[in-house]
Amino acid sequence: MRIxxxxxxxxxxxxxxxxxxxxxxxxxxxxxxxxIAMLERGEVPIYEPGLDLLMAKNVEAGRLTFTTELAxxxxxxxxxxxxxxxxxxxxxxxxxxxxVMAAAEEIAKxxxxxxxxxxxxxxxxxxxxxxxETMKAANPDADFDVASNPEFLRExxxxxxxxxxxxVVVGVETERAADVMSEIYRPLFLREFxxxxxxxxxxxxxxxxxxxxxxxKITFINEIARLCEKVGADVKEVSKGIGLDGRIxxxxxxxxxxxxxxxxxxxxxxxxxxxxxxxxxxxxxxxxIKVNDEIKRRMxxxxxxxxxxxxNGKTIAVFGVTFKPNxxxxxxxxxxxxxxxxxxxxxxxxxxxxxxxxxxxxxxxxVDWREDPYDAVEGADALVILTEWNExxxxxxxxxAGSMATPRLADLRNIYSGPDAERAGFExxxxxxxxxx
Numbered sequence: 001m002r003i004x005x006x007x008x009x010x011x012x013x014x015x016x017x018x019x020x021x022x023x024x025x026x027x028x029x030x031x032x033x034x035x036i037a038m039l040e041r042g043e044v045p046i047y048e049p050g051l052d053l054l055m056a057k058n059v060e061a062g063r064l065t066f067t068t069e070l071a072x073x074x075x076x077x078x079x080x081x082x083x084x085x086x087x088x089x090x091x092x093x094x095x096x097x098x099x100v101m102a103a104a105e106e107i108a109k110x111x112x113x114x115x116x117x118x119x120x121x122x123x124x125x126x127x128x129x130x131x132x133e134t135m136k137a138a139n140p141d142a143d144f145d146v147a148s149n150p151e152f153l154r155e156x157x158x159x160x161x162x163x164x165x166x167x168v169v170v171g172v173e174t175e176r177a178a179d180v181m182s183e184i185y186r187p188l189f190l191r192e193f194x195x196x197x198x199x200x201x202x203x204x205x206x207x208x209x210x211x212x213x214x215x216x217k218i219t220f221i222n223e224i225a226r227l228c229e230k231v232g233a234d235v236k237e238v239s240k241g242i243g244l245d246g247r248i249x250x251x252x253x254x255x256x257x258x259x260x261x262x263x264x265x266x267x268x269x270x271x272x273x274x275x276x277x278x279x280x281x282x283x284x285x286x287x288x289i290k291v292n293d294e295i296k297r298r299m300x301x302x303x304x305x306x307x308x309x310x311x312n313g314k315t316i317a318v319f320g321v322t323f324k325p326n327x328x329x330x331x332x333x334x335x336x337x338x339x340x341x342x343x344x345x346x347x348x349x350x351x352x353x354x355x356x357x358x359x360x361x362x363x364x365x366x367v368d369w370r371e372d373p374y375d376a377v378e379g380a381d382a383l384v385i386l387t388e389w390n391e392x393x394x395x396x397x398x399x400x401a402g403s404m405a406t407p408r409l410a411d412l413r414n415i416y417s418g419p420d421a422e423r424a425g426f427e428x429x430x431x432x433x434x435x436x437x
Contacts, residue, residue: 001025001184004073004080006103008035008066010046010158010262010329011120011151012083017051018162020058022187027073028066039066047328047355050159070103071110078180080107081149082131083120088266095124095270101134108135114143116172116180120151122207122267124274128171128200145177148200150207155261156326167194171203208274211267212285217252218259219288222295225255225433235433236414255432257334257386257412258295260323265292265332296337299412303338304345306410306430307382311345315405317376318342318349320387320413321356321364328355330363334412335386339364350376354389374399381406382428388413397424 001024005016008030020026030036038045042059044052058064067073074080084099100121107117117135119128132146148171153161168185172178178197182189189195196206225235235255243250259265268289275282307314323333330336335356342349349367353360357369370376373392377383377400385392393415401407401424408428409421418436421429429436 001079001180002077003027003184004029004070004077005083005120006070006073006080006107007083007085007099007121008039008045009083009085010048010155011153012081013039013044013046013055014048014051014153014158014162015081015083015120015151017055017058017064018159019184020061020064021054021163022184024063024184026058026064027077028064029068029070029073030066031068033068036066036068047326048158049156049326054159070106074107074110074115075112077115079116079118079184081118081120082107083151086121086123086266088269093269093273095122095266097123097127097130100127100131104131104134105138108138108142108144111139111142111144114176116145116147116177118147118149118181120149122150122263122270123148123204124208124270125201125204127204145172145174145180146200147172147177147181148203149181150203152207152210155329156324165193167196169196169198169203169206171198171200173200208267208271211263212271212282212288214252215259215264215268215292216284216288218254218256218264219291219295221253221255222258222432223291226298228433229435232435233433234435238433255414257299257338257432258292260332260334260336262329262331265289296334299334299338300341302430303342303382303384303410306384306408306428307347311342311347313346314381315348315350315379316342317370317373317380317383318351318367319353319373319376319383319385319392320389321351321353321360322387325387325389326355328358330356330359333387335360336363338384338386339367343367350380352376353387354391356387374403378403380404382408382410384410385413385415388415397421397426401425 003019003024003026005012005028008028016026016028042056082103084103086095089096128146128148150169170181228235239253242248243253268285272285321335343366350370351367352370352373407426409426410430418429
């Protein structure tokens with residue numbers, strides 16, 4: 001199959017590379033000539049483990065190319081995937097569909113034969129109908145169908161998620177479109193991965209409902225963690241106990257400083273706005289959004305206590321600022337609330353993150369970036385663990401405590417335990433939903 005992928009952001013690039021690895025001929029399109037030049041040099045503009053090698057393999061095999069020329073890319077293709085950004089629209093919280101509709105209009109004008117136009121971007125219910133209308137208005141003679149194919153890629157594990165998915169969701173209206181989509185995903189069908197074929201609206205809703213449910217699980221366990229601190233329970237034990245129930249499951253039950261990233265904040269907001277727009281408010285999701293923001297601010301209060309009541313004049317080492325490990329994504333990361341509060345409170349903040357500096361230097365002005373965790377804690381008054389990178393899971397705590405001016409540890413990812421910290425010589429150990437000393 002011949003495929004054009006419009007957009008080389010996280011979703012577009014990963015999907016395009018993986019489709020080419022299925023054996024399809026894929027052309028990735030982006031309006032940014034610098035990004036296309038970078039990709040043609042074999043450089044990946046995002047951090048995703050293994051993506052650079054898989055991209056190089058398929059470029060060498062001749063199945064994967066990059067261009068700024070959309071018309072050339074869609075000429076004679078079987079499918080065109082729209083994978084452009086849908087950021088939160090300022091003012092009302094809705095997803096901004098400007099880029100989606102612009103791509104749809106340009107695709108319609110460039111089509112030379114039948115193709116399935118597949119929306120891969122995360123879009124509110126009803127968007128694919130609007131794509132159809134936009135394309136018909138732009139080119140009434142165009143021969144095409146519209147399909148919805150939401151992505152379910154976890155940053156840091158995106159290739160595995162694409163190649164071994166829990167499910168593939170496809171929304172179509174015609175057998176012709178269904179046949180094209182079946183052929184595109186044939187490698188997964190042959191290996192008996194679930195492929196859910198449904199209508200356009202249901203496919204769109206599945207994506208938002210899934211992300212909202214996962215965000216709710218995270219927020220629920222964070223609220224339970226707060227109560228655990230008050231009553232003397234251990235949230236890790238509670239998570240284990242409830243997670244063994246097959247109806248609940250153990251994933252997304254790890255207490256922390258709140259969710260962030262490119263999906264959950266944006267998608268919960270968009271779903272809540274859609275509910276309000278259709279006079280069917282989703283009060284659970286609205287509350288999740290509110291509580292998650294409160295959790296991040298609550299972490300600031302917790303850290304003030306760790307620092308003895310004030311950030312002023314303190315030197316604080318922060319380990320991890322990306323919203324999760326194995327990514328360089330800083331979007332809506334808890335660090336964007338917590339670190340500026342420290343700096344604004346008069347603290348000198350030293351940051352260590354394996355991949356966060358590229359984005360973090362602009363997003364977190366006034367911090368001191370370090371490469372070595374042990375260097376960052378030298379003479380520090382407190383250490384805060386914000387992201388659970390593997391590099392931070394087996395630190396020499398005794399060495400760290402011994403090099404600090406005042407050995408205080410705020411473990412906001414529950415990597416260690418009170419006994420671990422006490423044996424290492426920490427005077428203060430603060431955690432999420434567990435008992436310190």
